[in-house]
Amino acid sequence: xxxxxxxxxxxxxxxxxxxxxxxxxxxxxxxxxxxxxxxxxxxxxxxxxxxxxxxxxxxxxxxxxxxxxxxxxxxxxxxxxxxxxxxxxxxxxxxxxxxxxxxxxxxxxxxxxxxxxxxxxxxxxxxxxxxxxxxxxxxxxxxxxxxxxxxxxxxxxxxxxxxxxxxxxxxxxxxxxxxxxxxxxxxxxxxxxxxxxxxxxxxxxxxxxxxxxxxxxxxxxxxxxxxxxxxxxxxxxxxxxxxxxxxxxxxxxxxxxxxxxxxxxxxxxxxxxxxxxxxxxxxxxxxxxx
Amino acid sequence: xxxxxxxxxxxxxxxxxxxxxxxxxxxxxxxxxxxxxxxxxxxxxxxxxxxxxxxxxxxxxxxxxxxxxxxxxxxxxxxxxxxxxxxxxxxxxxxxxxxxxxxxxxxxxxxxxxxxxxxxxxxxxxxxxxxxxxxxxxxxxxxxxxxxxxxxxxxxxxxxxxxxxxxxxxxxxxxxxxxxxxxxxxxxxxxxxxxxxxxxxxxxxxxxxxxxxxxxxxxxxxxxxxxxxxxxxxxxxxxxxxxxxxxxxxxxxxxxxxxxxxxxxxxxxxxxxxxxxxxxxxxxxxxxxxxxxxxxxxxxxxxxxxxxxxxxxxxxxxxxxxxxxxxxxxxxxxxxxxxxxxxxxxxxxxxxxxxxxxxxxxxxxxxxxxxxxxxxxxxxxxxxxxxxxxxxxxxxxxxxxxxxxxxxxxxxxxxxxxxxxxxxxxxxxxxxxxxxxxxxxxxxxxxxxxxxxxxxxxxxxxxxxxxxxxxxxxxxxxxxxxxxxxxxxxxxxxxxxxxxxxxxxxxxxxxxxxxxxxxxxxxxxxxxxxxxxxxxxxxxxxxxxxxxxxxxxxxxxxxxxxxxxxxxx
Numbered sequence: 005x006x007x008x009x010x011x012x013x014x015x016x017x018x019x020x021x022x023x024x025x026x027x028x029x030x031x032x033x034x035x036x037x038x039x040x041x042x043x044x045x046x047x048x049x050x051x052x053x054x055x056x057x058x059x060x061x062x063x064x065x066x067x068x069x070x071x072x073x074x075x076x077x078x079x080x081x082x083x084x085x086x087x088x089x090x091x092x093x094x095x096x097x098x099x100x101x102x103x104x105x106x107x108x109x110x111x112x113x114x115x116x117x118x119x120x121x122x123x124x125x126x127x128x129x130x131x132x133x134x135x136x137x138x139x140x141x142x143x144x145x146x147x148x149x150x151x152x153x154x155x156x157x158x159x160x161x162x163x164x165x166x167x168x169x170x171x172x173x174x175x176x177x178x179x180x181x182x183x184x185x186x187x188x189x190x191x192x193x194x195x196x197x198x199x200x201x202x203x204x205x206x207x208x209x210x211x212x213x214x215x216x217x218x219x220x221x222x223x224x225x226x227x228x229x230x231x232x233x234x235x236x237x238x239x240x241x242x243x244x245x246x247x248x249x250x251x252x253x254x255x256x257x258x259x260x261x262x263x264x265x266x267x268x269x270x271x272x273x274x275x276x277x278x279x280x281x282x283x284x285x286x287x288x289x290x291x292x293x294x
Numbered sequence: 295x296x297x298x299x300x301x302x303x304x305x306x307x308x309x310x311x312x313x314x315x316x317x318x319x320x321x322x323x324x325x326x327x328x329x330x331x332x333x334x335x336x337x338x339x340x341x342x343x344x345x346x347x348x349x350x351x352x353x354x355x356x357x358x359x360x361x362x363x364x365x366x367x368x369x370x371x372x373x374x375x376x377x378x379x380x381x382x383x384x385x386x387x388x389x390x391x392x393x394x395x396x397x398x399x400x401x402x403x404x405x406x407x408x409x410x411x412x413x414x415x416x417x418x419x420x421x422x423x424x425x426x427x428x429x430x431x432x433x434x435x436x437x438x439x440x441x442x443x444x445x446x447x448x449x450x451x452x453x454x455x456x457x458x459x460x461x462x463x464x465x466x467x468x469x470x471x472x473x474x475x476x477x478x479x480x481x482x483x484x485x486x487x488x489x490x491x492x493x494x495x496x497x498x499x500x501x502x503x504x505x506x507x508x509x510x511x512x513x514x515x516x517x518x519x520x521x522x523x524x525x526x527x528x529x530x531x532x533x534x535x536x537x538x539x540x541x542x543x544x545x546x547x548x549x550x551x552x553x554x555x556x557x558x559x560x561x562x563x564x565x566x567x568x569x570x571x572x573x574x575x576x577x578x579x580x581x582x583x584x585x586x587x588x589x590x591x592x593x594x595x596x597x598x599x600x601x602x603x604x605x606x607x608x609x610x611x612x613x614x615x616x617x618x619x620x621x622x623x624x625x626x627x628x629x630x631x632x633x634x635x636x637x638x639x640x641x642x643x644x645x646x647x648x649x650x651x652x653x654x655x656x657x658x659x660x661x662x663x664x665x666x667x668x669x670x671x672x673x674x675x676x677x678x679x680x681x682x683x684x685x686x687x688x689x690x691x692x693x694x695x696x697x698x699x700x701x702x703x704x705x706x707x708x709x710x711x712x713x714x715x716x717x718x719x720x721x722x723x724x725x726x727x728x729x730x731x732x733x734x735x736x737x738x739x740x741x742x743x744x745x746x747x748x749x750x751x752x753x754x755x756x757x758x759x760x761x762x763x764x765x766x767x768x769x770x771x772x773x774x775x776x777x778x779x780x781x782x783x784x785x786x787x788x789x790x791x792x793x794x795x796x797x798x799x800x801x802x803x804x805x806x807x808x809x810x811x812x813x814x815x816x817x818x819x820x821x822x823x824x825x826x827x828x829x830x831x832x833x834x835x836x837x838x839x840x841x842x843x844x845x846x847x848x849x850x851x852x853x854x855x856x857x858x859x860x861x862x863x
Contacts (some may be wrong), residue, residue: 021295196359197351199396199409203333203344224336 005061007159007181009053010117011082012125012138013046013067015075019130020044027262040074042081045126047194049187052156053124054086054195055294060159062090066117070109073212079233082204084197091117092210095237100250108247109238114145116241122164123184125137128219138186149184150177154191212237214255228233298361298422299346301598301785304637305418306349307823308644309342314414317648318342319656321412323662325511331404345415345785351395352419360426367552368720375424377540379507379554381433385466388430392462400461402440406452413647417592424596425603428724429552433505435589438500439465439512442582443531443660446569451531455510461645464508467582468532476737478514478575481523483560485515494530494567496538496560506556509534513560517571529574530565538563549723582678585679585819586732587689588650591643594689594696594728595634597809598636601696601703601721605629608718609706619706628702634833635695636728638812641819645694646684653677680754681743691808692736693728700725739804743796747789749806752782757813763821766828770835774813777842783812784849795854802845809838809845 019026023039034139051068057063067082069075070093079090091113098109103254114120122144128135135151142149150166157165159181167176171187189222207221210233225231238248246252287293299305310848318341319325324340327334335341363384383390383453392398401416403409407440411419416438424431438578440459444452457467472482483498496515500506511532518526525736532539538561545555609620619625656674666674703718711718729735745751755778763771784806786801813835820831 122356196355196391196395198394199348199351199400200333201396202351203335203409206343206347221336221340228332230332 005060005159006064007056007121007126008119009056009063009065009122009124010114010120011046011053011065011067011087012049012123012141013050013069013078014043014131015040015071015078016043016129017041017130031137040077042078043126043129045128045130045187045189047126048189049126050082050085050087051186051189051192051194052122052153052185052274053122054157055123055192056159057086057110057280058118066090068080068110068113068117069093070101070106070113072229073210073235076208076210076213077235079210080205081207081258082198083208086198086200089234091234091236092212093236094210094212095239096249097238097243097245097251098249100253101248102255103134103136103140104251104254105135105250105252107144107290108207108252109241109243110137112241112243113142113236115140116236119145119182121181121183123147123182124158125184125186127186138184138208142184143148144220145182145184147182147184148179149186150179151186152188153185154184156189167220168272175269207231208233249285295354296357297350297353298356298425299349301353301357303419304334304640304826307347307819307826308414308418308640308860309345311644311648313648313652314342317412317414317651317655320589320652320659321410321663322803326498327404327410328459331565332493333409334404335449343632343671345411348397348400348409348411349415349422351614352397352422355388355397355643356426357392357424360388360423360430363388364430364552364720364760365430365717369551371551371771372448372542372544372554372727374544377542378856379541379544379737381554381775382552385430385433385552388634389462389464392434398437399440401438402444402456402460405443406456408456412651413588414644414651417588417643417647420592420639421587421596421599421640424593425600427552427597428593428597428721429550431551431593432550433464435593436467436508437464438585438589438733439467439510439582441585441591442467442512442578443510443568443580446529446573446578447531451480451566453570455531455533458510464505464511465510465587466503466505466508468500468506468513468828469579471502473498475502476734478579478766479527481514481575483513483515485528485530485565486519487517488564489566494565496530496532496563496565498560499542500558500560502545503556503558506558507534507553510569511539512582513565514574515565517564517567522573525572527573527574527576527579528561529568529578531568532560532563532565536564541767547727548649549720549726565582583603583732584685587685587738590649590732591639591646591688591692593644594692594725595636595661597721597725597728598632598639598696598699599822601699601718601725602629602632602636604716604721605703605706607634608710621652625706630829630833631837632702634816634837635699635821636817637827637830639692639695641815642684642688642812645815646681646688646730647678649677649684653681659745679810681748681749683742686738686741686812687751687808690729690735690742691812693725693736694851697725698763712717736801742798742804746800746807747785747796747805752778752785753812754809755781755814758818761818763817764824766824767817767821767831770831771817773816773839774810774834777810777813777839780842780846783808784846788849790858792854794857794863795852798857798860799849799852802849806845811841813838 017035028034053065057065065087067087067090068078069078076092122175123211125138152168153166154169155167162181163178165178167174169190208231303781313340318338328336335344340650366384367382373380377483387647399408402410404410420608423434440456468624485494513532517528540555540559542559543557609625612619700722706862816831816834
């Protein structure tokens with residue numbers, strides 16, 4: 005059987021490698037200081053999609069992302085690993101979206117694409133940490149959803165068998181296609197970029213990403229159509245601007261508080277053996293290690 | 295995220311060498327694949343960008359897969375089960391990552407599924423893998439056996455085997471036998487033609503075969519009954535799918551534990567001839583060995599880099615007598631010397647790789663039906679000779695430097711370096727084989743000596759002295775020029791000595807050649823990128839002068855009768 009798979013992926017600031025300039029004085033994320041990466045859980049979702057493709061010849065995998073023009077890199081990262089295509093939703097009207105407006109935009113784009121047999125996404129993104137977008141997309145499209153998926157064990161007779169990672173263990177569920185699946189952090193790591201695919205797609209870009217001035221490789225975009233990535237605005241996906249971006253986001257950030265550890269919450273230890281020994285004993289007593 | 299390629303900008307520097315444009319256009323047959331393959335480059339800059347992108351992939355795998363796996367690989371090593379070799383679990387993981395990243399068959403032509411890389415970027419990939427796990431570099435770089443299969447096999451053999459290597463199957467070169475190590479003319483494994491099945495059959499034993507249970511073997515065997523020398527040997531392909539070869543034993547080694555060293559028993563194994571009979575050793579193995587020697591040079595440079603990195607990190611961290619040990623002259627001297635040997639050795643590696651690439655590139659154009667012009671034939675001759683001269687210098691010097699750096703990394707670690715928890719002990723064990731296999735350093739000297747005495751190196755040195763260097767480096771260059779003059783005088787002084795004395799002092803002449811050649815190379819590099827190489831140029835030239843003086847003194851005082859004091863009683 006051939007399946008049509010869409011992977012939802014987000015470009016996020018690399019919050020796992022935070023330096024001291026990670027936050028602006030105003031308390032918002034300093035995006036310039038953090039490298040933009042493929043959201044880790046979404047990479048795991050991509051791996052599941054690529055495994056389904058390997059097991060089911062003829063299956064296609066497309067990467068759908070929303071963000072500024074440079075988020076085209078997410079589509080390339082998908083292509084480098086074996087995805088067939090991708091779509092970038094980029095428009096000022098999409099900006100400032102909370103999970104409701106994001107899932108509206110993604111669901112609208114999925115309808116524009118013509119739907120899919122399987123829609124995969126990471127459980128959550130490392131910037132917002134909400135884990136809401138996948139489930140909201142399922143709800144908006146009226147599809148079954150399976151969350152916390154660790155492995156898609158197989159697809160047969162229009163049903164997917166999926167192992168979920170739950171509190172205290174795992175459970176295996178069977179769900180009918182079409183289906184939205186969000187993938188847990190415990191799933192198999194994603195494969196590396198493939199050398200030939202990187203060489204093939206390294207110049208693949210959305211129009212918005214290309215520099216204004218001409219380059220000597222511009223002729224390639226006519227010669228090799230696969231180097232032109234699809235870029236859609238709100239109008240391109242027939243979206244309602246009122247439900248997109250800031251306008252469509254009921255979530256308002258009222259205030260951001262910096263957490264500053266008080267002296268009573270922290271302890272300063274020296275590198276003396278006695279201090280180290282004391283710390284080990286304390287951690288053992290509190291069953292933090294053992 | 296750590297990346298073995300982008301973390302060492304010294305590597306990228308060698309992709310931008312002026313000779314690279316020629317290397318690339320030859321390897322790409324003037325970009326003839328650009329409309330045939332989506333991954334083929336359209337021009338020189340595009341191709342260099344491809345190399346960089348692929349090096350980044352390998353740099354990522356090395357830092358984030360192979361290096362974290364390396365300790366487990368070292369501790370577990372391969373197993374023998376029912377005549378089959380089973381890799382350490384983490385070696386399988388490494389191989390799977392290579393397969394998925396499409397980094398096998400890197401140097402093979404696109405029409406067979408390869409990436410069509412020349413030796414320069416291939417050696418960089420090798421270096422990167424070796425820095426992370428040199429035992430895995432053995433398994434990975436044996437894909438180079440496919441070069442020999444391509445050069446000497448027929449089109450049908452290329453089409454049947456090379457795509458399998460590009461898909462991730464592994465190779466081995468089955469040469470050594472219990473009584474045929476350095477002296478391969480003694481190979482006894484018997485090849486007989488089976489008239490009934492219309493194929494060759496191999497019978498006998500091979501020993502010390504790296505990755506000996508590979509998918510596709512190149513085997514040196516005696517096809518001419520009654521012969522006893524190299525002219526009776528031919529090369530064969532043994533395909534593991536056909537069966538007939540069992541692993542009898544896996545060696546327990548000092549280092550490179552992850553790399554299986556096998557003893558193989560051939561029992562009527564079906565095989566096919568490569569090229570013509572009788573040319574196995576004298577032509578095909580020689581070609582195979584030259585490629586393998588360049589591979590060991592790259593393996594050495596990679597490990598040298600890792601030894602330096604480990605030593606540097608430890609010296610910055612470790613405090614004694616109230617300060618970091620890196621601030622003591624005795625320690626920073628060691629570190630700067632390590633870095634100088636590393637940088638100078640790497641420069642020699644890529645100089646050699648460029649020479650090999652230009653001659654192989656022209657040779658391949660010819661093989662693919664292009665008539666070479668008179669100038670191109672001249673060019674091929676020149677670079678073929680340079681490649682032959684530089685390969686043994688490059689392998690011997692780099693493998694020795696690597697051992698010195700591995701030793702010094704432990705020195706910097708002090709007592710901790712002797713403890714098995716620290717990586718430097720593995721580097722020290724792993725490095726030891728580099729100056730032994732694919733021809734010991736003593737044999738590299740034998741291969742290089744004629745280019746020393748016939749003036750090949752001297753002429754290159756003089757040519758290199760013609761190149762201008764930056765004003766700051768001129769005083770250094772003058773010192774190297776003085777060394778070249780002394781070198782010429784030493785060569786003149788030993789001409790006409792007995793063969794025995796020539797052999798006796800050969801190692802000294804070889805190292806003097808290395809001292810000067812690498813001084814000239816690092817000077818050129820420092821002239822272009824002072825930020826990367828100026829320090830090493832200063833340190834290396836002083837080291838070279840001191841080393842040169844030692845050898846000069848040795849050679850000057852040895853008389854024929856002195857040999858009596860050395861000869862074993």
